[in-house]
Amino acid sequence: MAKIHPFKAVRPTRDKVSLIASRSYQSYTPEERDSRMDYNPYSFLHIVNPGYKYHKEISGDERYKLVRNRYLEFKEDEIFKQDETPCFYVYKIVNREQESFCGIIAAASAEDYENDIIKKHEDTLTDRESTFKQYLKTVGFNAEPVLLTYPDNDSIARIIKKVSTERAEYEFTTTYRDTHYLWKVDSKDYIEQIQSAFQTMETIYIADGHHRSASSFLLAKDLASNNNTHSGKESYNFFMSYLIPESDLRIYEFNRLIKDLNGLSKEEFLIRLDEWFRIENRGIEVYKPSKPHHFSMYLDGEFYSLYLRKTIYKFTDALEELDAQILFKTVLDPILGIKNLRTDTRIEYSHGKNGIVYVKSKIDQEEFEVGFGLFPATVDQMKKIADQGLKMPPKSTYIEPKLRSGITIYEF
Known part of the structure; x- marks a missing residue:
């Protein structure tokens, strides 16, 4: 009570x-x-x-x-x-x-x-x-x-x-x-x-x-x-x-801005992403995710859609279904080498009310190398994670x- x-x-x-x-x-x-x-x-x-x-x-x-x-x-x-x-x-x-x-x-x-x-x-x-x-x-x-x-x-x-x-x-x-x-x-x-x-x-x-x-x-x-x-x-x-x-x-999303590709070339980076995502180059067409487990990416003047390969990624609990956690486990940590989301100076965040175009502008100004747009979490997701005693990654929600x-x- x-x-x-x-x-x-x-x-x-x-x-x-x-x-x-x-x-x-x-x-x-x-x-x-x-x-x-x-x-x-x-x-x-x-x-x-x-x-x-x-x-x-x-x-x-x-x-x-x-x-x-x-x-x-x-x-x-x-x-x-x-x-x-x-x-x-x-x-x-x-x-x-x-x-x-x-x-x-x-x-x-x-x-x-x-x-x-x-x-x-x-x-x-x-x-x-x-x-x-x-x-x-x-x-x-x-x-x-x-x-x-x-x-x-x-x-x-x-x-x-x-x-x-x-x-x-x-x-x-x-x-x-x-x-x-x-x-x-x-x-x-x-x-x-x-x-x-x-x-x-x-x-x-x-x-x-x-x-x-x-x-x-x-x-x-x-x-x-x-x-x-x-x-x-x-x-x-x-x-x-x-x-x-x-x-x-x-609840709005927090988009991710990354300062470099961790020593990878653009082509090497895309190949590494292909393990986890179906990738489509959208060119200059602004792309924003319309459902969970879809991500947008802006790199080298072009937008990409990234669709999670669900046959590869396994959902074991409520946290593993959260897009912020998926991006961390598939991209930020293993590919870009960002281990600590709270302290690593190579990553910054922009809340969803700023929009994906804000992410584009920061990269076009050469302040960052790549940006990711996420679909916002839901109240039910937040509750399930709390009910299971789990914790979201930093900057998972802008409320x-x-x-x-x-x-x-x-x-x-």
């Missing part, structure tokens, strides 16, 4: 939420970050990048303490205020393509994470887990929810529909032309119905935010071990999440919605 709790969010005032909300810190170039902070004193970037105030790069514990200071200043200036009672928050995003994502911001259970009620499909790096755990412990809050997904549920859908007919607490559009809405759910009846609906679910799944989930779990263990009166109800036992139904999740930081804040 999944345990989902309401919480007292710290939130921007209605008049400033559009100024505060920011994308994740890593998604900006340094120039973009500086520009936004130069002209917007309310941006959440001022909190997470406190060195800007001193024109200095600051890292480690010193940075974490200054992040805490900036956050407290925003609270003291009443830019942020905390809700008086625990609430759920219905949050809706309508993107520029008019796709709609709607779910519930809530506190998910670190115990559920430990017990695999909240299931994972990606590996995490121990160093990143530890670093972010220390960051959370020092700053005392989390401002970016983990994206979780659950099976479509009629009871939850009815409540969301009823709540979203009322006037939204927030309604604002970003420069990316995404419109964001937030409704506060403080009705005791609705809160109980939502919790009861989640309690009927044996599992829910992490869609995006594996490191944040892992770090929150480590923080819960750390703080519990140092609390003689630990009860399990403390706020540190939970982490902020955005839960959306599976039908609202959008939307992408959330903004600073709209709801969870304090420990």
